[in-house]
Amino acid sequence: MSELQPVRVRIAPSPTGDPHVGTAYTTLFNFLFARQQQGKLILRIEDTDQKRARRDSEEMLFSTLKWLGLHWDEGPDVGGDYGPYRQSERKEIHQQYAQQLVQQDKAFYCFCSAERLQQVRDAQRAAGESPGYDGHCRHLTQDEVKSRLAAGESHVVRLKVTRPGQVTFEDGIRGPITIDLKQVDDQVLIKSDGFPTYHLANVIDDHLMKISHVIRAEEWISSTPKHVLLYQAFGWPLPKFYHLPLLRNKDQSKISKRKNPVSLNYYRRKGILPPAMLNFLALMGSSFAEDQEIFSVEEMTARFKLNKISLGGPIFDMVKLKHLNQHYIKAMGPRCFAAHVREEMYSQDFLEQIYPLFCERITAFEEFVDKTSFLYNGELDYRDLPIVPKKRTPLETKAAFEKLLEKVDQADVWDVEFVEQMLSGVQQELELKPRDFLMPVRIAVTGRKDSPPLPQSIVCVGKAMTRFRLAKACEFLAQLEVNPS
RNA sequence: GUCCCUAUCGUCUAGUCUGGCCCAGGACACCGCCCUUUCACGGCGGCGACGGGGGUUCAAAUCCCCCUGGGGACGCCA
Numbered sequence: 001m002s003e004l005q006p007v008r009v010r011i012a013p014s015p016t017g018d019p020h021v022g023t024a025y026t027t028l029f030n031f032l033f034a035r036q037q038q039g040k041l042i043l044r045i046e047d048t049d050q051k052r053a054r055r056d057s058e059e060m061l062f063s064t065l066k067w068l069g070l071h072w073d074e075g076p077d078v079g080g081d082y083g084p085y086r087q088s089e090r091k092e093i094h095q096q097y098a099q100q101l102v103q104q105d106k107a108f109y110c111f112c113s114a115e116r117l118q119q120v121r122d123a124q125r126a127a128g129e130s131p132g133y134d135g136h137c138r139h140l141t142q143d144e145v146k147s148r149l150a151a152g153e154s155h156v157v158r159l160k161v162t163r164p165g166q167v168t169f170e171d172g173i174r175g176p177i178t179i180d181l182k183q184v185d186d187q188v189l190i191k192s193d194g195f196p197t198y199h200l201a202n203v204i205d206d207h208l209m210k211i212s213h214v215i216r217a218e219e220w221i222s223s224t225p226k227h228v229l230l231y232q233a234f235g236w237p238l239p240k241f242y243h244l245p246l247l248r249n250k251d252q253s254k255i256s257k258r259k260n261p262v263s264l265n266y267y268r269r270k271g272i273l274p275p276a277m278l279n280f281l282a283l284m285g286s287s288f289a290e291d292q293e294i295f296s297v298e299e300m301t302a303r304f305k306l307n308k309i310s311l312g313g314p315i316f317d318m319v320k321l322k323h324l325n326q327h328y329i330k331a332m333g334p335r336c337f338a339a340h341v342r343e344e345m346y347s348q349d350f351l352e353q354i355y356p357l358f359c360e361r362i363t364a365f366e367e368f369v370d371k372t373s374f375l376y377n378g379e380l381d382y383r384d385l386p387i388v389p390k391k392r393t394p395l396e397t398k399a400a401f402e403k404l405l406e407k408v409d410q411a412d413v414w415d416v417e418f419v420e421q422m423l424s425g426v427q428q429e430l431e432l433k434p435r436d437f438l439m440p441v442r443i444a445v446t447g448r449k450d451s452p453p454l455p456q457s458i459v460c461v462g463k464a465m466t467r468f469r470l471a472k473a474c475e476f477l478a479q480l481e482v483n484p485s
Numbered sequence: 486g487u488c489c490c491u492a493u494c495g496u497c498u499a500g501u502c503u504g505g506c507c508c509a510g511g512a513c514a515c516c517g518c519c520c521u522u523u524c525a526c527g528g529c530g531g532c533g534a535c536g537g538g539g540g541u542u543c544a545a546a547u548c549c550c551c552c553u554g555g556g557g558a559c560g561c562c563a
Contacts, residue, residue, distance in 0.1 A: 014563050049562055114561065121560085130487040131559060156561055174490070183488050183559075191561040198563050222489055222558035243490085245556095250496090252555055283497060283512090290499050293512055310498070313556060317496050320513050330526080 007039025008212050011072070012202065014046040015057035017409075018263035018464060019064040021316070022217065022247055022255060025281045027070050029244060030215050032282070032297075032304045034073075042209055043075030045086045046202070048195045053088070054412050064264045068274045069297065074209075082209040087201050094196035097204050097234070098157050098189050106233045107189055109145050110137040110158045132185045133158065157190040159229060167225040172213075172242040173309050179225045187226045199223060203230040206239060215242045215306070218313075219254070242306060245285050248313040255316055257409070257467070266464035267321075270378055271344070273332070276325035284314040294327060345376060354460055357452040375460055380447030380469060382476045387443045389436045394484075397440050398477040400430055401470050404441065408470065414463045419455040444473035 009030045013023050034041040043065075047053035062077055074080025084090055101107035110133075121131035138160065140148075149155065161184055168178040189200040196204075206214060221243050231238050249259040256262065267277060279295055282288070287310075288295050288303040295303070332340065354372065362368055374380070388397050407422045427437045442454050445466055451457045458466055 012563085016563080046563065052562070110561095117560085125486070128486050154561095158561095171490090177489070179489065185559075188561050193561080195561090197561070202563090217557095218490070219557055220563095245491085248556080254557070280497095285498090287498055287511095289511095291511055293497085311491055312493095312498095313491080314498090315496060317513075320497060323513055326526095 005210070005212050007034060007037035008042060008210050009034050009039060009215055010042040010044055010206065010209065010211050012044045012046045012205075012216075013061055014049065014052070015054055015061060016049070016052045017057055017412075018265055019057075019061045021262050021264055021267070021281075023061070024065070024068060024070070024264055024277070025247055025284065026215065026217055026244060027065060028068075028278055028281050029304075029306070029309075031070050031072075032301050033213065033215060033306050035301045036304055039212070040073040041071075042080070042082070042211070043072040043077075043085065044205060044209070045076055045088075046198060047086060047088045048091075048191075048198065048201055050088070050193060050195060056412065060265075064268070067268060068264070068277060070278075087205065088195070090201070090205065091195060093208070094201050094204055095190060095194065098196065098200060101159070101189070101233055102157060104233075105160065107157050107159050108138055108186075109140070109149065109155050110186075110188075111140075111148055111153050111155045112136050113154075130183065135186065138186070154192045156188045156192050158186045158188055159226070159233070161186050161229060167228050169224055169228050169238065169241060171221070172240050172307050173311065174243070177221065177224070179222070181225070183222070184225045184229070199226050200230065203227050203234075203236075207231070207234070207236045211239050213240045213242060213306075215244065218243045218246050218311075242309075244309065245311050245313045247284065248315045250315060252313065252315065254313075258471075260316055261464065261468050263464040263467070265462065266468055268344075269462050269465050272321065272325050273328045273340070276321065276328040279328075280321045280324050283320075284316075285309045285311070294324070350460075357456055357460070361452065374446040374448060374451060374457070377447065378465070378468075379472055380444075382443065382447070382473060385443050385447070385449070387440050387473065387477070388480070389439060392436055394477040394481040398474050398481075400426065400432065400437055400440065401444060401474050401477070403430060405467065405470050405474070408463060408467050411463060414459060416455045416459050419458045423455065423458075440473075441470075445469050 011023070011027045011030050013020075031041055033039070045058055047058070058076070065072075072078065074082065074085060076083075076085040079085075087094075098107060102109070112133075116136075117133070120134050120136075124131045124134075137158075161181055163181045165181045166178055167181065167184070168176050171177050187199050188197050190196055205211075224241060224243075228238065247255040249255055251259065253259070261267070264277075275296065278297060278300075279293075282295065282300050283293060286305070286308065287293075288300055329337070354375065358368065358371060362371055388394050403426050404422070407426060411418060411422070423438065423441065427434065430437070438454055439449070442451055442457070443449065445451075445454075445461055446457050447469075461469070
């Protein structure tokens with residue numbers, strides 16, 4: 001393609017929770033394209049959801065992407081000419097542009113309550129119609145709007161979509177996509193807390209940051225018309241759109257933590273090497289040669305073809321990942337091998353962290369490896385362990401784990417204090433005796449009856465691995481219920 | 486329910502645009518054999534796919550249509 005403008009691509013993660021494998025996937029493709037075109041990769045934090053965005057998630061995202069070797073040219077941490085790169089710090093800009101649309105009668109104030117909107121949608125669904133905003137506040141008089149605003153009524157700003165009509169845009173991988181405006185809602189632009197929605201902020205920021213190619217996940221296709229409408233309303237040129245296929249669970253649904261480990265921290269902890277992870281991700285949806293599948297980032301950069309991505313949703317296959325990882329382990333050589341074990345498994349920090357737990361539990365270092373094995377093992381074997389307490393059923397135990405899993409997912413810190421509260425919280429909520437709750441959890445998370453104190457053990461095992469083991473324990477219990485042994 | 490995307494071995498894919506070189510190639514997994522006092526690695530071989538139906542054509546995995554399957558979206562989440 002002939003690019004007169006410099007290539008500028010972006011990744012726009014929202015800092016909620018653990019860094020996601022899908023984020024790495026999208027980042028990799030943006031990264032490869034930017035490098036290949038000698039363009040720039042911008043990292044923009046989309047933290048306009050004040051209820052969910054967390055600063056520590058942002059930190060974790062940075063360090064994880066760096067671990068993978070995915071570097072960006074502009075971002076909140078490295079700066080750049082188009083900042084700020086955190087959307088929450090651009091609120092005034094977004095509001096200003098929203099105002100502009102209101103003045104031009106391309107957007108309007110809406111005073112509808114969330115409850116009313118929910119009722120409307122429910123009714124529409126019940127009637128077999130597609131749910132959407134009913135235009136209730138579209139035609140309020142200027143005077144009415146003014147007085148309700150003056151009265152401090154809670155409100156949002158919505159885009160005034162002029163129907164009938166349709167929007168056609170070009171997807172660089174799929175070709176033209178046409179969507180009827182019947183399917184496009186009068187999208188909220190500014191939320192009642194004054195923050196912009198994704199749709200508004202994303203369009204404004206992409207334009208202001210001179211983004212040339214929007215490379216993002218397929219789930220955005222159906223909202224692209226909203227974005228196109230906004231570009232048109234502002235009179236801005238469209239970037240090129242490329243929608244990447246969605247990574248899938250084994251059952252082909254969109255990859256989710258319910259069915260698959262999705263935290264990059266899990267894979268790091270598991271001992272997946274960055275080049276293996278990148279190589280694996282790169283193979284999902286694209287092929288760089290007919291008879292080769294091992295590629296360095298340099299080779300991938302040279303051979304990458306953005307417009308030739310296969311669109312069947314690829315299933316995230318751990319077995320293949322491990323195969324590639326083994327290749328990289330064999331290729332890393334003794335020096336890297338030793339360095340990796342020392343830095344990732346027996347790091348100074350980690351050993352100091354676990355010292356208090358094990359110094360009183362070993363009498364000579366010959367016991368160290370065995371006693372600490374649960375910190376390094378992945379999936380555990382629960383057979384022959386009393387994971388179900390006496391007088392309790394597998395299903396009850398499973399229910400307790402599921403409750404705990406919910407709390408784990410909501411966790412935004414991971415320290416002893418938090419884990420203690422989490423454990424006692426669930427135990428009390430379920431009205432379980434300590435031994436009927438704590439021992440099963442201990443076995444689920446550590447695979448043994450004699451681990452160091454549970455909260456400390458759980459902290460050391462790590463959030464991602466704890467989540468994985470609890471989920472696996474649930475599977476084990478479900479199977480035990482069906483097929484008691 | 487409505488709309489959009491999508492469809493080659495169990496999985497990741499090559500081939501599809503520019504029909505014939507494809508009774509479909511590679512990799513993972515699986516199975517067998519070889520190497521090996523075990524395991525692993527490695528080598529060799531095997532199993533295994535164009536979702537179905539119409540059409541266009543001398544010729545279709547490749548182009549068109551319908552059906553079916555899968556997925557996504559329909560939020561003051563991104």
